[in-house]
Amino acid sequence: MIEIDPASPVPLYLQIADEMRRLIAMGALKPGDKAPTVREIAVTTRVNRNTAARAIQHLEAEGVVRTRVGQGTFVESSASIDRAESDRAIDDSIDRLLVHARTLGVPLAELDRRLSRRIEEFRRRQNGDTDGGERKDV
Numbered sequence: 001m002i003e004i005d006p007a008s009p010v011p012l013y014l015q016i017a018d019e020m021r022r023l024i025a026m027g028a029l030k031p032g033d034k035a036p037t038v039r040e041i042a043v044t045t046r047v048n049r050n051t052a053a054r055a056i057q058h059l060e061a062e063g064v065v066r067t068r069v070g071q072g073t074f075v076e077s078s079a080s081i082d083r084a085e086s087d088r089a090i091d092d093s094i095d096r097l098l099v100h101a102r103t104l105g106v107p108l109a110e111l112d113r114r115l116s117r118r119i120e121e122f123r124r125r126q127n128g129d130t131d132g133g134e135r136k137d138v
Contacts, residue, residue: 001044
């Protein structure tokens with residue numbers, strides 16, 4: 001569910017936070033859903049619990065999740081996220097992508113093409129089009 005790359009220059013806690021945001025964006029985690037626990041995240045990603053806890057704290061600071069003592073951590077509704085905070089989080093993610101791409105030697109033109117392709121794939125999935133936009137006649 002949550003995948004990280006230990007060889008990436010992006011800190012592990014930020015990778016976990018990004019993956020959680022991705023799960024929310026994809027609809028795998030919806031507002032009100034219980035998020036994985038720190039322990040579950042640590043076990044599935046094979047990181048220290050402190051790293052997993054730092055990821056959750058990061059998401060809490062952004063307003064993406066909220067921890068309720070004795071109940072767990074829950075996904076917040078997107079309406080409760082401040083627009084400026086949301087913009088900052090998106091810009092931070094884009095900056096990390098750019099740094100990561102540069103580290104891997106990916107030219108910006110290629111990154112632009114790949115990002116456009118991924119946006120289109122994301123739109124198709126959001127619209128329930130799982131066959132890549134092609135209709136198959138029976």
